[in-house]
Amino acid sequence: MSESDLLQRLVEALRCLPGVGPKSAQRMVFHLLEHDRDAGRYLGQVMLDAMERIGHCRVCRTLTEREICSICASASRDASLLCVVEQPSDITAIEQATDYRGRYFVLGGRLSPLDGVGPEELGLETLRERLHGGEVREAILAISPTVEGTATAHYISDLAAGSRVSLTRIAHGVPLGGELEFVDGGTLAHAFAGRHGL
Amino acid sequence: MSESDLLQRLVEALRCLPGVGPKSAQRMVFHLLEHDRDAGRYLGQVMLDAMERIGHCRVCRTLTEREICSICASASRDASLLCVVEQPSDITAIEQATDYRGRYFVLGGRLSPLDGVGPEELGLETLRERLHGGEVREAILAISPTVEGTATAHYISDLAAGSRVSLTRIAHGVPLGGELEFVDGGTLAHAFAGRHGL
Numbered sequence: 547m548s549e550s551d552l553l554q555r556l557v558e559a560l561r562c563l564p565g566v567g568p569k570s571a572q573r574m575v576f577h578l579l580e581h582d583r584d585a586g587r588y589l590g591q592v593m594l595d596a597m598e599r600i601g602h603c604r605v606c607r608t609l610t611e612r613e614i615c616s617i618c619a620s621a622s623r624d625a626s627l628l629c630v631v632e633q634p635s636d637i638t639a640i641e642q643a644t645d646y647r648g649r650y651f652v653l654g655g656r657l658s659p660l661d662g663v664g665p666e667e668l669g670l671e672t673l674r675e676r677l678h679g680g681e682v683r684e685a686i687l688a689i690s691p692t693v694e695g696t697a698t699a700h701y702i703s704d705l706a707a708g709s710r711v712s713l714t715r716i717a718h719g720v721p722l723g724g725e726l727e728f729v730d731g732g733t734l735a736h737a738f739a740g741r742h743g744l
Numbered sequence: 745m746s747e748s749d750l751l752q753r754l755v756e757a758l759r760c761l762p763g764v765g766p767k768s769a770q771r772m773v774f775h776l777l778e779h780d781r782d783a784g785r786y787l788g789q790v791m792l793d794a795m796e797r798i799g800h801c802r803v804c805r806t807l808t809e810r811e812i813c814s815i816c817a818s819a820s821r822d823a824s825l826l827c828v829v830e831q832p833s834d835i836t837a838i839e840q841a842t843d844y845r846g847r848y849f850v851l852g853g854r855l856s857p858l859d860g861v862g863p864e865e866l867g868l869e870t871l872r873e874r875l876h877g878g879e880v881r882e883a884i885l886a887i888s889p890t891v892e893g894t895a896t897a898h899y900i901s902d903l904a905a906g907s908r909v910s911l912t913r914i915a916h917g918v919p920l921g922g923e924l925e926f927v928d929g930g931t932l933a934h935a936f937a938g939r940h941g942l
Contacts, residue, residue, distance in 0.1 A: 552790070555790050559783070559786055559787040560761075563772045573833070575794070577761075587792060592750070592788075596751065597781045609774070
């Protein structure tokens with residue numbers, strides 16, 4: 547091998563990134579070293595900073611470097627709406643695609659007792675307090691319609707019992723522009739079962 | 745935006761990597777923060793180290809953290825063979841695919857006066873000294889057959905004039921297993937012009 551140990555270590559280290567195989571890791575390393583060391587230095591520094599300083603919002607559990615994330619801290623968001631999502635990345639997707647102006651709660655996963663993911667790991671006690679706190683009027687469950695996701699949604703609807711929160715779940719079915727023949731069977735069956743009057 | 749500033753800075757910083765767009769950068773960041781902070785920390789540290797400490801081999805100009813790279817320093821490589829390549833990554837490709845056991849010289853590009861790449865940028869004076877040093881018996885040009893690559897090859901053959909080095913150039917033509925109908929016209933024309941007796 548022609549590479550120095552450090553060069554090879556950097557190629558290996560880049561493979562922790564999802565979607566990066568040996569060839570592309572090597573291309574990245576040569577590109578940075580030959581053409582863009584400043585960008586590499588900046589990336590290394592920001593990476594270290596981010597791994598050290600980014601934690602979870604005390605209120606909604608999303609990823610943030612602050613104690614309370616910008617959405618939870620914002621006075622202009624509607625505190626009577628609470629959208630429950632699985633991952634911080636779901637917030638980004640919803641913010642980019644919709645005009646939702648309420649707040650969020652991030653579970654960080656789905657109930658899966660066999661994998662050791664129980665109510666505590668998902669912060670469901672915090673969510674229960676929030677639902678019973680009196681501020682939330684509607685809680686929108688934006689949880690994926692898998693078996694575990696559905697179990698999680700049921701658990702949350704039990705949590706909400708006795709509060710005045712109205713629980714809703716985002717619609718699941720055939721995507722817009724989706725050709726029926728290319729939609730998977732589960733989705734199509736779900737869309738049929740969930741048909742509604744015109 | 746729901747992201748903290750630092751999180752967004754990390755997404756942007758990752759886009760310096762070739763082949764990484766906004767979506768995949770975001771996926772990388774969420775993956776590291778939620779599932780693999782140790783790998784992220786290690787990557788950041790190795791990245792900083794590599795950008796600081798990796799330089800060019802004093803003999804062959806490839807990337808290495810040492811003064812002289814492992815191939816140039818190895819006593820078991822044949823010093824009478826010298827392969828001239830454009831990029832350090834070409835060495836990796838040749839090492840992996842062939843049983844070449846000689847040494848290398850890395851130009852770091854091709855002659856391109858309009859882009860400010862002249863003989864000095866490519867270390868051609870060093871190469872001239874090497875060719876006339878008496879140790880090299882055959883110099884193999886593994887330079888891509890573009891207009892600039894061909895000009896560079898010609899320049900090197902001028903450099904070698906008066907030395908006892910025999911210059912060769914790797915074969916260019918239709919790739920093994922390449923269907924003629926899918927090979928680009930330039931390659932096919934080159935392969936025709938370069939036909940040889942059976």
